[in-house]
Amino acid sequence: MSNYGGAITTDPSDLTRQNLNLFSLIIVSGNNVSYNKTFGEEDFDPKRYVDLSLKSNLSKTQKTFDGLPRSGENGTVSVEDLKVFIATYFDDAGDDLVYYDPEDFFPEPQGFLPKVKNPEVRSWALEVHALWKNLSRKVSDGVLEHSELHTMLPLPEAVVVPGSRFREVYYWDSYWVIRGLLASKMYTTAKAIVTNLIFLVDTYGYALNGARAYYTNRSQPPLLSAMVYEIYNRTCDVELVRKALPALLEEHAFWNSEIHKVTIQDAQGSNHNLSRYYAMWNKPRPESSTIDKESASKFSGNSKKQQFYREVASAAESGWDFSTRWMRNTSEFSTLSTTSILPVDLNVYILKMEQNIAFFANVLGHKSTMESFLEAAEARKNAINSVFWNDEMGQWLDYRPTNGPICKESETWQACNQNQNAYASNFIPLWIDLFRSDAALVENVMGSLQSSGLVHAAGIATSLINSGQQWDFPNGWAPLQHMIVEGLLRSGVKEARSLAEDIAVRWIKTNYIGYKKTGAMHEKYDVQKCGAFGGGGEYIPQTGFGWSNGVVLTFLEEFGWPEDRSIGC
Numbered sequence: 001m002s003n004y005g006g007a008i009t010t011d012p013s014d015l016t017r018q019n020l021n022l023f024s025l026i027i028v029s030g031n032n033v034s035y036n037k038t039f040g041e042e043d044f045d046p047k048r049y050v051d052l053s054l055k056s057n058l059s060k061t062q063k064t065f066d067g068l069p070r071s072g073e074n075g076t077v078s079v080e081d082l083k084v085f086i087a088t089y090f091d092d093a094g095d096d097l098v099y100y101d102p103e104d105f106f107p108e109p110q111g112f113l114p115k116v117k118n119p120e121v122r123s124w125a126l127e128v129h130a131l132w133k134n135l136s137r138k139v140s141d142g143v144l145e146h147s148e149l150h151t152m153l154p155l156p157e158a159v160v161v162p163g164s165r166f167r168e169v170y171y172w173d174s175y176w177v178i179r180g181l182l183a184s185k186m187y188t189t190a191k192a193i194v195t196n197l198i199f200l201v202d203t204y205g206y207a208l209n210g211a212r213a214y215y216t217n218r219s220q221p222p223l224l225s226a227m228v229y230e231i232y233n234r235t236c237d238v239e240l241v242r243k244a245l246p247a248l249l250e251e252h253a254f255w256n257s258e259i260h261k262v263t264i265q266d267a268q269g270s271n272h273n274l275s276r277y278y279a280m281w282n283k284p285r286p287e288s289s290t291i292d293k294e295s296a297s298k299f300s301g302n303s304k305k306q307q308f309y310r311e312v313a314s315a316a317e318s319g320w321d322f323s324t325r326w327m328r329n330t331s332e333f334s335t336l337s338t339t340s341i342l343p344v345d346l347n348v349y350i351l352k353m354e355q356n357i358a359f360f361a362n363v364l365g366h367k368s369t370m371e372s373f374l375e376a377a378e379a380r381k382n383a384i385n386s387v388f389w390n391d392e393m394g395q396w397l398d399y400r401p402t403n404g405p406i407c408k409e410s411e412t413w414q415a416c417n418q419n420q421n422a423y424a425s426n427f428i429p430l431w432i433d434l435f436r437s438d439a440a441l442v443e444n445v446m447g448s449l450q451s452s453g454l455v456h457a458a459g460i461a462t463s464l465i466n467s468g469q470q471w472d473f474p475n476g477w478a479p480l481q482h483m484i485v486e487g488l489l490r491s492g493v494k495e496a497r498s499l500a501e502d503i504a505v506r507w508i509k510t511n512y513i514g515y516k517k518t519g520a521m522h523e524k525y526d527v528q529k530c531g532a533f534g535g536g537g538e539y540i541p542q543t544g545f546g547w548s549n550g551v552v553l554t555f556l557e558e559f560g561w562p563e564d565r566s567i568g569c
């Protein structure tokens with residue numbers, strides 16, 4: 001288990017032990033191979049190289065690599081030699097996961113989306129449902145027997161991957177995959193995903209960003225308790241709750257540990273504890289090493305570079321990699337300052353975790369745990385209201401303490417430190433029953449959402465800033481649509497329900513038209529145009545796609561689709 005209390009717990013030699021293969025070593029150590037300029041095709045993706053697995057042990061492979069002919073001042077290896085070397089010593093990326101036929105998959109499960117009456121929509125929904133088969137995998141015997149040759153981690157159960165370059169399980173994606181699997185009645189597969197995440201918490205002390213050795217320095221938005229809650233709601237599986245509770249307590253401690261916890265004193269002098277993202281890593285991300293090095297080249301001096309790398313990895317921990325949300329100057333990527341920001345959504349997820357732990361403790365009869373987590377939830381709710389809520393705007397805003405990097409001593413709250421830019425995350429508290437139980441508040445927030453400029457023809461934009469980063473305008477992401485729609489829907493306010501349905505219909509249509517045009521479900525969409533997929537960021541747009549499939553199925557289950565409603569834009 002990792003000791004996340006320290007500043008950095010994982011160095012490259014540690015990574016080697018944890019299966020990070022030769023390519024990550026080459027990339028991490030900055031060896032003289034310039035991949036992005038001299039090697040590979042136009043769609044070069046550094047992640048591919050850290051996903052390859054070694055055919056035999058590292059020392060032999062390393063020796064051969066060291067012996068390759070070099071030229072020029074930098075001792076560059078030729079593209080041809082490198083290609084031969086890779087083909088000889090590595091198996092392909094993706095070979096370490098094998099296709100898996102989920103036992104609970106049926107082409108048309110009993111009771112599938114009963115409210116979807118329109119035949120065209122129904123037949124598409126069945127195609128989306130069938131994608132679970134394409135995305136189901138299990139780790140190969142090679143990974144289980146020789147994990148030192150792979151960056152893939154040896155998960156005990158079958159997995160559902162997002163798709164394309166994302167060949168491994170991702171933490172927060174799994175929540176929407178599970179929501180979709182529940183609509184598809186695939187309860188065994190949903191539980192297997194949770195079992196894998198519990199395995200990661202048991203092994204590392206927290207749920208990793210993804211199931212790869214190079215993700216062992218950070219987590220992702222903490223939604224494990226929400227996954228267990230949804231599965232329990234459908235299956236009443238008390239054993240699952242019993243298995244999950246210790247892992248959830250451990251995860252809660254992780255997010256409240258020294259590196260994540262920040263104390264803010266409000267205008268009335270009361271102290272509030274909130275959490276931030278903070279990756280245990282201050283080097284280039286192995287899966288995006290060439291890109292990170294190039295971005296860091298602006299900084300002179302090791303310590304500035306290291307701080308920048310930590311901000312980058314922490315933004316990846318947020319799931320919003322990358323976004324102007326994390327930049328002090330929204331037009332300058334190098335001003336990334338993730339660890340200096342208290343994010344609304346992270347604290348909402350932790351509040352949900354606290355509520356869920358209290359609920360599970362009650363199910364298992366652990367009264368004192370229940371009471372202490374009800375108290376923790378109440379305290380965090382107050383903190384969210386005191387630090388993030390902006391009454392004039394009717395939104396919850398990220399908070400950036402005055403003095404830049406968050407210091408140990410408690411900071412005093414100032415209104416001007418709230419980030420007033422419109423982000424979809426400003427509305428995520430609606431997802432929590434504690435915030436949506438007040439009808440007047442819901443109406444206020446709903447009005448604010450409608451006038452924010454975020455609601456577009458094909459869904460809710462991530463932000464209003466077109467920065468070229470993928471978690472900004474004009475991209476819309478399935479998880480953000482889902483949390484806001486579900487929040488509005490469950491508020492019980494009539495107008496909020498109809499706004500929720502309106503957004504869900506726009507989202508379903510854009511997914512449908514995009515699917516008909518391209519034959520695929522996409523990772524993100526362009527909310528300006530119905531049927532257009534999103535772009536920007538550091539990799540080419542991906543298809544598959546776990547959370548998009550999950551959200552479409554969840555929306556169709558909730559709202560249905562009447563026979564006479566057109567699916568065209």
Ligand SMILES: OC[C@H]1O[C@H](O[C@H]2O[C@H](CO)[C@@H](O)[C@H](O)[C@H]2O)[C@H](O)[C@@H](O)[C@@H]1O
Pocket residue numbers: 047162166170172173209210285287288316317319320321322539
């Ligand atoms: O390889 C670059 C980054 O890719 C991941 O982030 C994106 O995809 C994930 C899977 O769908 C998603 O969870 C995340 O929100 C996306 O931004 C990965 O999670 C990053 O850590 C990684 O550096």
